[in-house]
Amino acid sequence: MKNKKTVIYMIVLAVLFTTMAGSWSRKEPKHLALSNSYLYDVDEDGNYEITVEYLDSPSGGTTAAGNEKFVVMTHKGKTPPTTIRDPGMTVEKDVFGAHNRVRFFSERLAKKGVLDLLDFFVRGYITDERPYLIVIKNEDPGMIYKADKGFSDRVGDYIYEMGDNRGERTLYSAFVRTLDFCVDYYTEGQQCVTGVVEVKPNPVSLEEAAEDDKPKKYYMSFEGLAVFKEDKLVGYLDGEDTMSYKLLADKAKDSPMAVSVEGEDLSIVLRKSSSKIKTSMKDGKPIVEITLTNMVMISQNNTKYCVSDKDELKIVEEAMNKDLSQRLKKSITKVQTEYKSDIYGFGKHLHMQQPKEWKKVKDAWDDEYFPKAEVTVTVKNMVDFEGQSLEKFGEKNVKQRKY
Amino acid sequence: MTKKPYITSIQVAAISGGSALMFPYTFLPVLRVTPANQDAWLVVLLSLLYMILFNVPILLLINKFRGLNAVEIMETVMGKPAGKASAFLLFMFAMFCFFSCMQAMSIYLKLYIIAETPLWVIIMFLLIPLTYASMKGAGVVARLGVTVVPFVVLTIVAFFIMGIKDMEIANLMPIGADSSFLDLNYGAILTAARFSEIIVLAVFSYYLKDDVSINGTYFKSILIFGSTFLLMTLATLLLMGSGVAKLQNNPFLSYARQVGGGEILQRVQALNIFSWFGGSILKLTIYNYIASFILSKIVGSNKLKPKHYAIPLSLIAFILTFIPVMRKMSTLHYINSELIFPSIVFSVVVVLPVIILIVYLFRYKAVNKATTDLLNAKKQQEEQQNMEESNVQSVANQPQPQPQPPTAQNDP
Numbered sequence: 093m094k095n096k097k098t099v100i101y102m103i104v105l106a107v108l109f110t111t112m113a114g115s116w117s118r119k120e121p122k123h124l125a126l127s128n129s130y131l132y133d134v135d136e137d138g139n140y141e142i143t144v145e146y147l148d149s150p151s152g153g154t155t156a157a158g159n160e161k162f163v164v165m166t167h168k169g170k171t172p173p174t175t176i177r178d179p180g181m182t183v184e185k186d187v188f189g190a191h192n193r194v195r196f197f198s199e200r201l202a203k204k205g206v207l208d209l210l211d212f213f214v215r216g217y218i219t220d221e222r223p224y225l226i227v228i229k230n231e232d233p234g235m236i237y238k239a240d241k242g243f244s245d246r247v248g249d250y251i252y253e254m255g256d257n258r259g260e261r262t263l264y265s266a267f268v269r270t271l272d273f274c275v276d277y278y279t280e281g282q283q284c285v286t287g288v289v290e291v292k293p294n295p296v297s298l299e300e301a302a303e304d305d306k307p308k309k310y311y312m313s314f315e316g317l318a319v320f321k322e323d324k325l326v327g328y329l330d331g332e333d334t335m336s337y338k339l340l341a342d343k344a345k346d347s348p349m350a351v352s353v354e355g356e357d358l359s360i361v362l363r364k365s366s367s368k369i370k371t372s373m374k375d376g377k378p379i380v381e382i383t384l385t386n387m388v389m390i391s392q393n394n395t396k397y398c399v400s401d402k403d404e405l406k407i408v409e410e411a412m413n414k415d416l417s418q419r420l421k422k423s424i425t426k427v428q429t430e431y432k433s434d435i436y437g438f439g440k441h442l443h444m445q446q447p448k449e450w451k452k453v454k455d456a457w458d459d460e461y462f463p464k465a466e467v468t469v470t471v472k473n474m475v476d477f478e479g480q481s482l483e484k485f486g487e488k489n490v491k492q493r494k495y
Numbered sequence: 496m497t498k499k500p501y502i503t504s505i506q507v508a509a510i511s512g513g514s515a516l517m518f519p520y521t522f523l524p525v526l527r528v529t530p531a532n533q534d535a536w537l538v539v540l541l542s543l544l545y546m547i548l549f550n551v552p553i554l555l556l557i558n559k560f561r562g563l564n565a566v567e568i569m570e571t572v573m574g575k576p577a578g579k580a581s582a583f584l585l586f587m588f589a590m591f592c593f594f595s596c597m598q599a600m601s602i603y604l605k606l607y608i609i610a611e612t613p614l615w616v617i618i619m620f621l622l623i624p625l626t627y628a629s630m631k632g633a634g635v636v637a638r639l640g641v642t643v644v645p646f647v648v649l650t651i652v653a654f655f656i657m658g659i660k661d662m663e664i665a666n667l668m669p670i671g672a673d674s675s676f677l678d679l680n681y682g683a684i685l686t687a688a689r690f691s692e693i694i695v696l697a698v699f700s701y702y703l704k705d706d707v708s709i710n711g712t713y714f715k716s717i718l719i720f721g722s723t724f725l726l727m728t729l730a731t732l733l734l735m736g737s738g739v740a741k742l743q744n745n746p747f748l749s750y751a752r753q754v755g756g757g758e759i760l761q762r763v764q765a766l767n768i769f770s771w772f773g774g775s776i777l778k779l780t781i782y783n784y785i786a787s788f789i790l791s792k793i794v795g796s797n798k799l800k801p802k803h804y805a806i807p808l809s810l811i812a813f814i815l816t817f818i819p820v821m822r823k824m825s826t827l828h829y830i831n832s833e834l835i836f837p838s839i840v841f842s843v844v845v846v847l848p849v850i851i852l853i854v855y856l857f858r859y860k861a862v863n864k865a866t867t868d869l870l871n872a873k874k875q876q877e878e879q880q881n882m883e884e885s886n887v888q889s890v891a892n893q894p895q896p897q898p899q900p901p902t903a904q905n906d907p
Contacts, residue, residue: 278738447672
C-alpha cells in the first residue's frame with residue numbers, strides 16, 4: 093500500500109515537472125513576441141538601430157492559411173538593451189529573446205567594434221551564446237529581410253538550418269556561433285572571424301509564373317568570412333581564402349572542392365582533414381610549419397590520369413598536394429599582409445608549444461610578428477576511394493589494366 | 496526518549512559530498528581563484544589533497560570520540576562552558592552556511608531563472624520542504640541525500656557527455672606553463688578552504704553503526720565531490736575556455752545552456768535547473784538540521800528536540816533574506832569572496848578542531864575517563880531502552896482475550 097502511494101506521488105511529481113518546463117516565468121507564452129533574428133546597426137550619431145524579426149506565439153503562430161505569423165520591426169535607441177526592449181512601443185507583446193537564432197551586424201557597426209554588444213550578449217540573463225554571428229556586406233543591411241528564405245518561413249530559421257545542416261560541409265562559408273567568437277576573443281594568439289552574407293539580385297525571375305510561385309527578387313550568398321581584429325571588422329575573405337582558413341582550423345568534414353592537376357580540374361570530397369601546426373621562434377622571427385593531411389574521395393576526374401591505378405594515382409596525389417599547398421600559402425600571405433590579424437591561431441600554437449617565447453612576443457604579435465612569420469605548408473592528400481567507376485567515363489579504347 | 500536512527504555509510508557520503516558539490520555547481524569559484532586560467536583543473540586536483548589535509552583534525556576527533564556527538568565531544572574535551580561556547584561557534588557557522596546558501600539560491604532564482612516570481616514565494620518554496628525534511632530528522636535527511644545526489648551527479652555526467660563534441664582540448668593548453676607552482680598551491684589552498692562539509696560528516700557520523708568506517712565514509716564523500724567537481728571544471732573550461740568561463744556568474748549553468756545546440760536538447764537544460772534546485776534544497780536541509788541539532792544539544796532540554804528548532808531557524812533565515820542589502824548580488828559576491836568565505840570555513844573546520852586537539856593533549860587522562868563514563872552511561876541507557884521496547888513488543892504479541900458473546904441479561 094505504501095509503495096503504491098509512493099508510485100502515485102512520483103507520477104504526480106513527474107506530471108507537474110512537464111508543466112514547469114514550458115516557461116521560465118509567470119508570463120503566458122501567448123503574450124510573448126519571440127524573436128528569431130536581430131540585425132544590429134548604428135546611425136551616424138552612434139545610436140543603435142536594431143531590427144528584430146518577431147514570431148507570434150503560441151496562439152499557434154499560424155494564420156488561417158497555415159502560414160506562421162511574424163513581423164519585422166526596427167527600434168532605435170542609445171544602447172542595445174534599451175533599444176531591444178522596443179522603446180517606441182511598436183510591438184504589443186512582451187519581447188522574449190531566448191529563442192533567437194542569429195545576430196546580424198551591419199558593416200558600419202562591425203567596423204566600429206562589437207565589444208559593447210558582446211558584453212550585452214554575455215551579461216543578459218535571457219540572451220545566450222548560441223546564435224550565429226554574421227556580418228551583412230550590403231550598404232542597406234535591412235535587405236536581408238527581403239531576400240529569399242528557401243524552405244524556411246523566417247530569416248533566423250533559414251540561417252540556423254543552413255549553419256547546422258551545411259555549415260561544416262562547406263569550405264567556402266563560415267558559420268560562427270557567438271560562443272566561438274567569444275572564446276576566440278579571449279584566446280591568446282587567436283583573432284576572431286564571423287560568417288558573412290551578401291544580399292544579391294536573384295538571377296531567376298520567372299516572369300510568367302503566378303505571383304505566389306515567383307521567386308523573390310533577392311537571395312543570400314554566404315560565401316566568404318569576415319575577419320576581425322580584436323572586436324573590429326578589418327575585411328573579408330573570399331570563398332577560396334575561407335577554404336584555407338577552414339582547413340587550417342580543422343573545420344572541414346565531407347566537404348567538396350576542386351583541385352588542379354596539371355591544369356585540369358579534379359573534383360574531390362575531403363572526407364576527413366586534420367592540420368598540425370608546429371611553431372618556433374628563430375632570430376626574432378616566427379617559424380610556422382603546417383602539415384595538412386586529407387583523406388580524399390574523388391567525385392569527378394577531368395585529368396588524363398587513371399585514378400584507379402596506383403602509380404598514376406601517386407602522380408595525381410603529388411599534383412594535388414602541390415596545388416593545395418600553393419593555394420594555402422597564398423591565402424595565408426594575404427591575411428598576413430593585408431589584415432595583420434592572426435585568424436589561423438599561429439600565436440595560439442606558439443603559446444601552447446613555446447610558452448616562454450610567447451610571453452616575449454604576445455603584445456606585438458598581430459602587428460609585428462604574425463605578418464613576418466615564415467610559413468611552410470606541406471599537404472598530404474591520400475585518395476582512399478576513387479569513386480564507383482574504375483575508368484574515366486567515355487574512354488572506349490583503354491588498354492587492359494592489371495587491377 | 497526516541498531511539499537513535501542508524502544511517503549507512505553511503506548515505507552520509509552522499510549528503511556530505513552532494514552538499515559540497517552545490518557550491519561549485521552554482522559558482523565554480525575555482526575558475527576565478529589564482530591562477531585563474533586554463534590550469535583551474537590542476538587547482539581542483541591539488542585542492543583535494545589540501546582538503547584531506549585540512550580535515551585531518553576533525554577526522555581524528557570523530558574517530559577518537561566515536562559514539563559521542565559533536566557537542567558532547569567539545570564539552571568532554573574542553574569542559575562544559577568552553578565546550579558550549581565552541582558548540583555555539585559551530586551553530587553560528589551552520590547558520591551562516593544555511594543563510595548564505597539560502598541567499599544565493601533566492602538571488603539566483605529571482606534574478607536568473609524565475610525573475611517575475613515574487614521573492615517571498617521563492618523563499619517559501621524553499622523553506623517549506625526543507626524545514627519539513629529537517630524536522631523529520633537525520634534518517635530522512637540521509638535518505639533524501641541518496642535520492643537527490645545521484646540525480647545531481649547523473650545530470651552533471653549527462654551534460655558533460657552532451658558537450659563533448661563541442662569541446663576543444665586546446666582550451667586547456669598550455670598545461671602548467673602560465674601558472675607558477677606557488678600560484679597553483681595558493682589557488683588550491685583557497686579552494687580547499689571552502690570545503691566545509693566535513694562538518695556534515697562530523698554531525699552525521701554519530702548516526703553511523705559502530706562497525707562502519709568513518710574514514711571510509713569520508714573518502715567516499717571526497718570521491719563523489721572530487722570527481723564531479725573535476726568534471727564540471729573540465730567541461731566548462733573545455734567548452735568555453737578560461738576567459739569566457741570565468742566571466743560567468745554561473746559558469747556550469749551557462750555551460751549547460753550552450754550544449755546540445757537546440758531543439759530537444761535545448762529543452763533538456765531544464766533538467767539542469769531541477770537538479771540544481773533539488774541539490775540546493777538538500778544542502779539547505781542539511782544545514783538547517785545541523786544548526787537545529789547543535790542548538791538542541793547546547794540547550795540540553797529533554798523537552799526540546801532538534802525538530803523544535805527547525806521552524807524558528809528557517810524563520811530567521813526568511814527574515815534575514817528580506818534585508819535589502821542581503822538581496823544584492825554584490826553582497827553575495829562579498830560573502831563568497833576569497834576574503835570572507837574561506838577564512839570563516841578555515842577557522843571552524845581547521846582552527847577550532849586543532850584547538851580542541853591541543854586541549855585534549857593537555858587533559859587526555861581526564862578526557863579519556865569522562866569519555867568512557869559517558870559512553871557507558873549511553874550504553875546502559877540504550878540497553879534499558881531496548882529492554883523496554885522488547886517488553887512492549889511481547890505484551891503486544893500476547894493473545895488478546897476473545898470478546899464474550901452478549902448474554903441474554905445484557906441484551907436490551
